Amino acid sequence: MNHTDREYLIGLNLIPQLTPKRIQKLFGRFETFGGIWNAPASAFANLFGSRVLGEAIASARSEAVVDEEIAKAEDKAVHIVTLVDEEYPAVLREIDDPPIVLYVRGEQSIDSARSIAIVGTRRGTRYGKMVAARFASQLAMKGFIIVSGLAAGIDAAAHQGTLDVGGFTVAVMGCGIDYPYPKRNQPIYERIVETGVVMSEYPMGSRPAKWTFPQRNRILAGLSRGVIVIQAPERSGALITARCALEQGRDVFAVPGNINSLTSAGSNRLIKQGAKLVDSVDDIFEEYPDLQLAREDASAEDTEPKLGETEATVYELIGLEPVHMDDIIARADLSPTEASHILLLLQLENLIEETEGGRYIGKL
Numbered sequence: 001m002n003h004t005d006r007e008y009l010i011g012l013n014l015i016p017q018l019t020p021k022r023i024q025k026l027f028g029r030f031e032t033f034g035g036i037w038n039a040p041a042s043a044f045a046n047l048f049g050s051r052v053l054g055e056a057i058a059s060a061r062s063e064a065v066v067d068e069e070i071a072k073a074e075d076k077a078v079h080i081v082t083l084v085d086e087e088y089p090a091v092l093r094e095i096d097d098p099p100i101v102l103y104v105r106g107e108q109s110i111d112s113a114r115s116i117a118i119v120g121t122r123r124g125t126r127y128g129k130m131v132a133a134r135f136a137s138q139l140a141m142k143g144f145i146i147v148s149g150l151a152a153g154i155d156a157a158a159h160q161g162t163l164d165v166g167g168f169t170v171a172v173m174g175c176g177i178d179y180p181y182p183k184r185n186q187p188i189y190e191r192i193v194e195t196g197v198v199m200s201e202y203p204m205g206s207r208p209a210k211w212t213f214p215q216r217n218r219i220l221a222g223l224s225r226g227v228i229v230i231q232a233p234e235r236s237g238a239l240i241t242a243r244c245a246l247e248q249g250r251d252v253f254a255v256p257g258n259i260n261s262l263t264s265a266g267s268n269r270l271i272k273q274g275a276k277l278v279d280s281v282d283d284i285f286e287e288y289p290d291l292q293l294a295r296e297d298a299s300a301e302d303t304e305p306k307l308g309e310t311e312a313t314v315y316e317l318i319g320l321e322p323v324h325m326d327d328i329i330a331r332a333d334l335s336p337t338e339a340s341h342i343l344l345l346l347q348l349e350n351l352i353e354e355t356e357g358g359r360y361i362g363k364l
Contacts, residue, residue, distance in 0.1 A: 003066075008033035009082040011066040013101040014203050017057050020097035020215065022048065037061060072204045076178050079104045095222040095248050099201035103177040106197040110145065110170060110223065114291060116284065117147040117224040117245075119217075119238040120154025120231045121263060128154055128231035128263065130320050130363070131255055133161030135228060138281040140167025143291065147224050149174065149216070150189060150198070152182050154230050154238070159188050162196075169196045172220050174213035176206035217241040218248075226251030226287065228278065232266035239266045242275070251287060253278045307349075310334070314342045315362075318352050322359035 012018055012033070018026070029047055030036045045054025073080050081088050081102045091112035092098045118136055120128060136146045136158040146162040148155040150171040162169040171192050175181050177200040180189040192198050201219065202212060214237055221227055221244040229252070232238035242252050254275040257264020271277045278284060285291075307315060314332050317323060329339045343360060346352045352360050 003063075005033045005084045006082045007066055007070075008037045009084065009100045010069060010080060011037060011061060011063075013099075013201070014062075014065055014069060015057055015060040017053060017060065020099065020218075023100055024097050069204060072178075073103065076204070077105065078177055078204070089223060092219065092222045095218060097218065098222070099219060102199050102201055103204065104197060104199045105177060106193045106195070107168070110197060112223055113225060114143060115145040115147050115170065115224045117220050117227040117241065118154070118158035119148060119220065119227060119229055119241045120267070121233055121236055121238060122151050122153040122155075123233075123263065124153035124157065124231050125261075125263060126361075127320050128257070129157035130361075132157035132230050133164075134320075135230070135255075135281055135284075136161035136169075137165045137167065139284060140169070141165050142281070142285065144284075145170060147172065147220055149213070149220055149237075150181075150185055150192075151213070151237075152185065156185050156188060159192060163188070163191050166195075170223065171196070171198045172216055172223070173198065173200040173202070174216045175208035176200060176202050176204050178204050179207060181208050213237050214240050218244040221245040221248055221250055224250060226253060226284070228253045228255065228284070229267045229270055229275070230255045231257055231263050232270070233262050234265045234269070236266045239270070242270055251276070253284065253287075255279065310338075311342050311345060314339070315346055315351060318346075318360050318362045320362055322355050322357075322361050325358045325360065328360070 012023065025047060026036050030039065041054045041058035044057045045051045048054060070080065081104055083098065083100045089110055089112060116139060118132055120132060132154045140146055140162040145168045146158055147170040148158040150159065150173055159169050159171060169192055171189065177198060180186040189198060201216065217237055217240045220241050227241055227245040227250060229238050229242050245252050252270065252275040254267045254270040254277060256271060256277055256279065257267055259268065314328060317328055317331055325339060329336060347354065350363060352362055355361055
């Protein structure tokens with residue numbers, strides 16, 4: 001194949017045996033991308049210590065497959081960005097094993113100085129997802145770019161919270177960019193394509209696998225200035241992202257959770273190990289004083305709910321943990337009728353919602 005470096009990189013990325021670590025090893029051995037592409041199987045076998053692997057890599061090279069991949073991407077309005085392209089995120093070049101190819105839909109320019117990742121378990125509780133959405137929306141309104149993995153649970157809540165306030169969010173997928181996963185997140189995927197960016201290092205049509213998500217987590221961390229972990233059990237992809245962030249010199253934050261909850265065991269351990277505890281976005285702002293990105297005060301004030309004194313008092317009593325109506329009546333010194341009226345008003349303003357057993361919980 002006598003093509004450009006860009007096409008060589010696309011071709012190498014299509015070879016399943018070439019993991020990011022192996023590609024970096026190849027880069028250290030060969031002087032050019034064309035040299036890698038045209039190398040004999042014996043060269044791969046000697047480098048990786050396996051004749052079978054060397055032959056598998058050599059036999060997987062195909063000019064026709066490269067051309068087909070480029071055509072597939074063009075057909076689905078996917079932009080392919082390689083390590084040699086100017087639009088490749090500069091911050092990703094700094095990590096040890098950067099993706100050699102990125103498939104991108106949506107806005108291609110990402111200001112990494114304003115990017116922060118929010119990650120957590122797919123099995124996030126109602127509380128965890130509300131915290132993720134709240135952090136994401138409040139950070140987005142201050143000009144931060146929210147990076148996450150488009151997974152169910154915490155990731156989806158972070159993307160949704162950003163979109164709901166008109167913010168910019170980046171989704172780094174653990175499968176092909178033309179294979180939205182999980183399916184229930186496809187509406188979020190489509191909205192991100194319109195206003196933000198979706199990206200993946202995996203070839204077109206790639207199905208998700210157990211190894212693809214941990215591998216892509218280095219990109220989540222690499223694109224971001226810091227990583228916020230919300231609800232991660234002891235064995236969690238979010239903890240892999242946190243580890244990648246530390247290895248890459250990024251900041252790691254963790255939201256504390258219930259000490260009796262397995263869902264928060266990993267994130268709580270991160271705090272014990274030195275991650276910064278954050279319980280509000282103010283903790284994040286304090287870390288980045290150079291980012292004076294707040295919207296005009298007048299604009300922010302326009303978004304504040306217009307509540308009377310009593311309504312505001314009740315609203316302040318209702319947080320992210322369910323509060324029973326009887327407790328609200330007692331603490332606000334209201335009659336049942338007054339409390340019912342105010343709670344209905346707050347629900348109509350979309351500030352709270354009623355849960356089971358006569359309890360209420362705050363919303364964004």
